[in-house]
Amino acid sequence: MKHFLVEITYTRPFEEIAPIVPQHRAFLQEGYDRGWLLMSGPMNPRIGGIVIARAEREELLRNYFSRDPYALHHMASYRFLEFDPVKYQPFLDEWITKE
Template identity: 40%
Template sequence: MFIIILTYQKDLTVVEAHLAQHRAYLDEHYASGYFIASGRQEPRIGGVILARASRKEEVEEVVQRDPFFQHGIASYQIIEFIPTKHCEAFAPLIE
């Protein structure tokens, strides 16, 4: 499992201009089961995506397809996360 932290590099007006494309990208990866959760940071300086993948390189490839990445709108930090404890309802998402 991976945590992807996006930090905006552009003004929010630029973020807003590309938001529909970014959401379409998110929808595509939710449909495939790859993304588990996502949302914006508060204060609004970027976002967070929780993703399932077997390798960090796989996550890096997926990130490169994000319109925010392609247009230099956000920088990305990818953190591998191995859950050792979780609630029962979360189990199907990490197995």
């Protein structure tokens, strides 16, 4: 598996984003259920969010996030940063090393 930091940056004011947040979080649950997402949350200040994810290929994550309500409403841009987790807490071992 490849590991990614996904940076979501709002392209609209948060006042316009706020009503869609529950749909976005429901959408993210699919990624958690697949075992692709480890954690997610808003940036401070609220200019976007961060997701720690994994997938066999970046293309799979890009396709997945193309269905995010933020993307469907043209309210955010996405940046996918692949990284190699060489140091991590032992309780993450299975998530990091599982293929």
